[in-house]
Amino acid sequence: MCCQQMSEAAKAKFAELDRFIDTLNIDRKNERRRGWLIRSLHRAQAIFGYLPREVQQHVAKRLFLSEAQVSGVVSFYNYFTTKPKGKYCIDICLGTACYVKGSQNILAEIERMLGVKADTEPTADGLFSISALRCVGACGLAPVMIVNGKVYGKLTVAKAIEIINEYKKQG
Amino acid sequence: MDSKMVNLTINGKAVSVPANSTILDAARALNIKIPTLCHCDKIGGCGISNNPASCRICVVEVENRRNLAPSCATPVMEGMKVHTNSRRALNARRTILELLLSDHPQTCMTCAKNQNCELQELAAEFGIEEIKYLGERNRFKPDASSEAIRRDLSKCIMCRRCETVCNKIQTVGALTGYGRGFSAKVGTANLIPLAESNCTFCGQCVNVCPVGAITGISYVKKVWDAINDPAKTVVVQTAPAVRVAIGQEFGFEPGAPVTGKLAAGLRALGFDKVFDTNFSADLTIMEEGHEIVERIKANKKLPILTSCCPGWINFIEHNFPDLLHIPSSCKSPQQMFGAIAKSYYAEKIGVAPKDLVVVSIMPCQAKKYEAARPEFAKDGVRDVDYVVTTRELCKMFKEAGVNLANLEDDVFDNPLGESSGAADIFGVTGGVLEAACRSVYFMLNGKNLEGDAINFRAVRGLDGIKEASVEITPGKSIRVAVCSGLGNARKVLEMVREDPNRFQAIEIMACPGGCINGGGQPFLHGDSALLEKRMKGLYTEDERKVLRFSHENKDIQKLYAEFLGEVGGEKAHHLLHTEYHSK
Amino acid sequence: MQKITSQAQLLELYNQSKGSLALRLTNEHDIHSVKKEILCCGGTGCHASESLSLMQHLREEIRKNGLEEDVKVVQTGCFGFCAQGPIVKVMPDNVFYVQVTPGDAREIVQKHIIGKELVEHLLFIDPMLKERIHDYEKMSFYAKQKRIALRNCGLLDPEDITEYIAHESYQGLAKALFEMTPDQVVQEVLNSGLCGRGGAGFPTGLKWKIAAGVKADEKYIVCNADEGDPGAFMDRSILEGDPHSIIEAMAIGAYAIGAHQGYVYIRAEYPLALDRLIGALKQARELGLLGKNIMGTDFSFDIDFRLGAGAFVCGEETALIHSMEGLRGEPTTKPPFPANIGGGVWGCSTNVNNVETYASIPVIIKKGAEWYRQIGNWKAEFDENGNWVRSISGNSGTKVFALAGQINNVGLVEVPMGTTLREIIYEIGDGISGGHEFKAVQTGGPSGGCITAENLDTPIDYANLQRIGSMMGSGGMIVLSDKDCMPSMAKFYLEFTKDESCGKCTPCRIGNRRMLEMLEQICNGTGTVEMLDELEQLARTIADTALCGLGQTAPNPILNTLRYFKAEYLAHVVDKKCPAGACPNLYTLHVTDDCVGCTKCKRNCPVDAITGELKQKHFIDPAKCIKCGQCIDNCPKKAIVKG
Structure with a gap:
């Protein structure tokens, strides 16, 4: 991405990422610099919301790694996403406890209702994206859904749809 | 190295192997075959092995072990009892293979x-x-x-x-x-x-x-089309390393030069003229030798780096933008050939450059990229039209029913076919620098090296990085480095970054061992000893030649006299030199 | 804070501060006491059910009533009884309230704190005793538990190191540093019989001994907090509720093996645990319990963290090490083992243990191996010096299980090894929920298997679970009832391992996919009898040939269910029926005569598959029905059934 074309907002984000990477004192000649990659990517995703190619390239450059190395790591770990998320991220837990309590039905119904599949694109209006998670450790509340960090437990299909509709109303 | 020996049995046969061996090593020592896929010793002819132990096709049964053992990654142990072809191992291998095939196109x-x-x-x-x-x-x-x-x-x-x-x-x-x-x-x-x-x-x-x-990417079909197009004059050039590699595919001793057969074969395929990249290798030495002399005299832009290898040029353009001023500005022999063919030769035979098709037979994939670089075309007409690798040429021969083994030796056509032994060794790591040194000595001293002195043995051999001092004038030496494999190139360039005065000249080839191990050569199939043989073949070819110095190539001299003018002069610069861009 | 520079100073600090926990630790329960502490669960589960807001409300009420001097609200780690959260415990009264909402804060303060009366409706109704009880030791959920790894969870404020000092924390480390040689520490752990709680059950002491035996200047000690087993969350609870135990244990381990740097590899999905860990590390450093010259000795050690990023396979130690090095978390063949030079972090000898394993170490060192091995069903042979020679059967200590599924009491339970499954399920867990029949209990997560009723009386230890076709795993324990379909369960786990396979080795990458495809066919009614044999053969080959533990154990859920529930598989492939009514292609939804025609189902059907007039029996069009189950959820008469 060329600097001239970059918006002020994007510039500020790259600057924020740079400030973090600066604290790592990366030494080009030390192979152990690689050890900071995942933490840097976490930070980058926290700043940008996702890890598009230009962000990966930036991290690669700052850590003196190849773009392929960074991309290989990003594509390996579920936590990293290269696509932007919707305004509301709906995470459906598909851990065992939730599964035996019927969370896959909840997921299927929400996918049907919003017309998008889990872990793909956000809805056309950009409002929702769905992810299937493996165990958030709230097994006591199974089945569990998380919307932007807020946990909803002991759900039924009907209850889950009601919650999504609430968010839809808020827009 | 652990010299302790370990005793085990495989399929009931006793074997004693060094303690750091794997079951696979031990089985090989007994001539017991275990199939492998991912495992590759000395991959790319280097000391590095590919050993992820991931395909699992080499699993064997080890007594008292819970599961099957990947033989490629399981160290031998004293008293181990291994069965490579038990029912359990064979069934598992078959299942693994069936799984691989289930996710593989059946085409x-x-x-x-x-x-x-x-x-x-x-x-x-x-x-x-x-x-x-x-x-x-x-x-x-x-x-x-x-x-x-x-x-x-x-x-x-x-x-x-x-x-x-x-x-x-x-x-x-x-x-x-x-x-x-x-x-x-x-x-x-x-x-x-x-x-x-x-x-x-x-x-x-x-x-x-x-x-x-x-x-x-194959251009073979386009080459056939050109050969069969009556409006086109199709000439072919063939790189030095091709002649010592192609023979193995036709039953010749691996590494043995089959230059004469190759020329005959190419003619049999229907090329109008069969030329030699060796000719332009000699030309390269004239220009590059001149450049070395100039830079050393001026003590500027040193060390000079060779520029024959397009993979290496891509590498420096991607990775060392700060060093782009030091490679020699000479085009590679392939591109010098193209430039001369489309000017000097086209003029000579009265064919428009667009109707002259230049095909090169190369040991290399990067040559295909190089030939397509926009700077190597004039008015949309490329200097080199198509690149065919050694492997692809074998297929052309086979398709056309041409068996090199059945052909009489033939010679290259003139005026772009004559070459010195210095050109032959371009195909192996160290060869370009050696060829250059032979001529640089002459350029500086007005006389040739004599006897065995012309063989710069210090820069020979398949080691990845070689450093040496070479005498270019009596009593005056320069520090040179020769490296092959881009990982080694990176190391050497890091040295240059640290200490620009450490070397005055460096030869770099992208492929480990040089062009004899190029990306378009007949497969080694894991046998890195083949490289040794190909290298020997090239040095034999050099020694066999009467002509050992590029500057003594009569056709080169004629080219300068008739067409180019001065070595390193304006016309030569225009046609034979280039520049590099950071990527 | 002043740095602690000697063992004596640590003990002095302990003596000074232990009184601060008096209200919490007392056995003299008294609802009339003026001074009180209200302990609120601050674990992820209870946070999710608004415990933070609850604490705020409680503090507000206390302030309004001018009780700040006498009544303190303390945020603790997880009580384990997650399904009943948020949990509130009032001390020294020893009153345990469940499912407390922020709106209950006022009543608790008014009625209980001021009025000295129990808030009856917030008490737990013990389904076994069929009465409301306030004393948690009497609750069936807690009565049979023995909390060692979870000893500080639900008791101490994880954000305050002084509470830990007051509760004897870091005394194990002090004992190791001042009274024991590294070899003695290793021997103590060996003698304790402690085995890796991450799943494989390798003796921890042996692991330490190997690492300690490697001659190297640079060694690492790693805590595997990449808890990925879907359905297990004990490691998260421990890190959230007791981070100092992990820090102390890692320091002890580092001293024993000769490491000076430790790493906690923690899941990114556990932000609260990470926050608590970072806070605890800082406090420990400030007190001189980490860093240079710990407690004035010449032993220096510090801990940093590395974040996981969502890859179950990183629980495998070689994959974890690669991930720490910024690589794709792909496992490599062992040897070399992490303890070997060339096998660990940056090629250095590395010792990896999981969270729960570490959690027991400080008490083992403080109270001694002898004390620890009295707990559990471990039988072992010792030499004349009392040193461990070999194990005979069973295991020592306790194991934490995450009890979930079709069971009444859902939560984290810690029991001595040798406890039977029946005790856990029917006493602690209070039996099957919703009046269903017990079918099986799944242990060991995606690597484990299902245990049937006939084996319910097996005492739990590593070997026994393996013998009956399952495994300990990290401690997920999912109870299944007659409404759970076993081929579907196998399919569920295969979906998981297929998703989580790193893709490196052929059997796991392609084989798991093929097994899943067969299971999908079995569950959607297109499977055949021959397919069952093919599935079993493929499963055995994958177990026999995969590179790492994930791949080798991925077939377990299939092999195990094929062994114990063959009839159910046959019902799917021969009769094309799913006896549990879980496979949508193998049942249809019917409206029974119990239908009163309320139209609720019709109104809620997303695909308009239901017809019927008001007050008349409704009908479901099987061609339109997508079996989403909303009608079942909505029917007030339970008149919609699968069949």
Whole structure:
């Protein structure tokens, strides 16, 4: 991405990422610099919301790694996403406890209702994206859904749809 | 090294092997074959092995072990009892193979690697008659974005050999394990087209791919079309390293030069003129030698780096933008040939450059990329039209029913066919520098080296990095380095960054061992001793020649007299030199 | 804070501060006491059910009533009884309230704190005793538990190191540093019989001994907090509720093996645990319990963290090490083992243990191996010096299980090894929920298997679970009832391992996919009898040939269910029926005569598959029905059934 074309907002984000990477004192000649990659990517995703190619390239450059190395790591770990998320991220837990309590039905119904599949694109209006998670450790509340960090437990299909509709109303 | 020996039995036979051996090593010592796929010793002819132990085709049964052991990665232990062909091991191997085949396109007959595929070979050995597991298959669009290398991830079996050569040996870093689980493949960053990646097209990945997932982009059909087009005059040039590699495919002793047969074969294919890249290798030495002399005299822009190797040029353009002023500005022999053919020769025979088709036979994939560089074309007419690799040429011969073994020796055509022994050794690491030194000595001293002094043995051999002092004038030496393999090139360039005065001249070749191990050469099939033989073949060819100095090539002298004028002069600069751009 | 520079100073600090926990630790329960502490669960589960807001409300009420001097609200770690959260415990009264909402804060303060009366409706109704009880030791959920790894969870404020000092923390480390040689520490752990709680059950002491035996200047000690087993969350609870135990244990381990740097590899999905860990590390450093010259000795050690990023396979130690090095988390063949030079972090000898394993170490050192091995069913042979020679059967200590599924009491339970499954399920867990029949209990997560009723009386230890076709795993324990379909359960786990396979080795990458495809066919009615044999053969080969533990154990859920529930598989492939009514292609939804025609189902059907007039029996059009189950959820008469 060329600097001239970059918006002020994007510039500020790259600057924020740079400030973090600066604290790592990366030494080009030390192979152990690689050890900071995942933490840097976490930070980058926290700043940008996702890890598009230009962000990966930036991290690669700052850590003196190849773009392929960074991309290989990003594509390996579920936590990293290269696509932007919707305004509301709906995470459906598909851990065992939730599964035996019927969370896959909840997921299927929400996918049907919003017309998008889990872990793909956000809805056309950009409002929702769905992810299937493996165990958030709230097994006591199974089945569990998380919307932007807020946990909803002991759900039924009907209850889950009601919650999504609430968010839809808020827009 | 642990010299302790360990005793074990394999299939009831006792064997004693060094303590750091694997079961596979021990089995090989007993001549017991265990199939392998991902495992590759000395991959790319280097000291590095690809050993992810991931394909699991080499599993064997070890008594008192819970599960089967991958023989490639299981160290031997005293008293171990191994069974390589027990029912359990054989069944497991068959299942593994069936799984691999279930995620592989069943298009062997139309695959570029047909009959040269390790997976296909295993399927034949195992007597696979049906695809047992039907289910989802990975489907990717083949990537033919570059001029040189074609990748079809649908065929990838995740042996990781390409990833190992690209990262560990070449340190190019264009390839990575990508994604995970069922759809995991080896790909570029974000699976971008290879042409948009930092790939140097060295082609080492093509050489090691056991299946048809990575192959060269073929221009063979276009060459046939040109040969059969009456409006075109088609000339062919053939690189030094081709002549010591192609013979093995036609039953000759591996490494033996088959120059005469090659010339005869090319003529049999219907090329109008059969020329030699060796001719332009001599030309390169004239220009580059001159450049070395000038730079050393002026003590500027040193060390000078050779520029014959397009993979290496791509590498420096991608990775060392700060050093782009030091490579020699000389075009590679292939491109010098093209430039001269489309000017001097075209004029001479009265053919318009657009109607003169220049085909080069190269040991290399990157040459395809180089030939397509925009700076090597004038008014849309490329200096080199098509590049065909040694392997592809073999296929052309086979298609046309030309068997080199049945041909009488022939010679190259004039005026672009004459060459010195100095040109032959361009095909092996150290050769370009040696050839240059022979002529630089003459340029500086007005006389030739004599006797064995012309053989610069210090820069010979297949070691990845060689450093030496060479006498270019009595009593005056320069420090030189010769390296092959891009990982070694990176090391040497880091040295140059640290201490620009450490060397005055450096030869760099992208492929380990030089062009004899190029990305378009007949497969080594894991036998790195072949490189040794090819190297010997080239030095034999050099010694066999009456002419050992590039500057003594009569046709080169004539070229300057009739057409180019001064060595390093304006016209020569215009036609034979180039510049580099950071990528 | 002043740095602690000697063992005596640590003990002095302990003596000074232990009184601060008096209200919490007392056995003299008294609802009339003026001074009180209100302990609120601050674990992820209870946070999710608004415990933070609850604490705020409680503090507000206390302030309004001018009780700040006498009544303190303390945020603790997890009580384990997650399904009943948020949990509030009032001390020294020893009153345990469940499912407390922020709106209950006022009543608790008014009625209980001021009025000295129990808030009856917030008490737990013990389903076994069928009465409301306030004393948690009497609750069936807690009565049979023995909390060692979870000893500080639900008791101490994880954000305050002084509470830990007051509760004897870091005394194990002090004992190791001042009274024991590294070899003695290793021997103590060996003698304790402690085995890796991450799943494989390798003796921890042996692991330490190997690492300690490697001659190297640079060694690492790693805590595997990449808890990925879907359905297990004990490691998260421990890190959230007791981070100092992990820090102390790692320091002890580092001293024993000769490491000076430790790493906690923690899941990114556990932000609260990470926050608590970072806070605890800082406090420990400030007190001189980490860093240079710990407690004035010449032993220096510090801990940093590395974040996981969502890859189950990183629980495998070689994959974890690669991930720490910024690589794809792909496992490599062992040897070399992490303890070997060349096998660990940056090629250095590395010792990896999981969170729960570490959590027991400080008490083992403080109270001694002898004390620890009295707990559990471990039988072993010792030499004349009392040193461990070999194990005979069973295991020592306790194991934490995450009890979930079709069971009444859902939560984290810690029991001595040798406890039977029946005790856990029917006493602690209070039996099957919803009046269903017990069918099986799944242990060991995606690597484990299902245990049937006939084996319910098996005492739990590593070997026994393996013998009956399952495994300990990290401690997920999912109870299944007659409404759970076993081929579907196998399919569920295969979906998981297929997703989580790193893709490196052929059997796991392609084989798991093929097994899943067969299971999908079995569950959607297109499977065949031959397919069952093919599935079993493929499963055995994958177990026999995969590179790492994930791949080798991925077939377990299939092999195990094929062994114990063959009839159910046959019902799917021969009769094309799913006896549990879980496979949508193998049942249809019917409206029974119990239908009163309320139209609720019709109104809620997303695909308009239901017809019927008001007050008349409704009908479901099987061609339109997508079996989403909303009608079942909505029917007030339970008149919609699968069949």
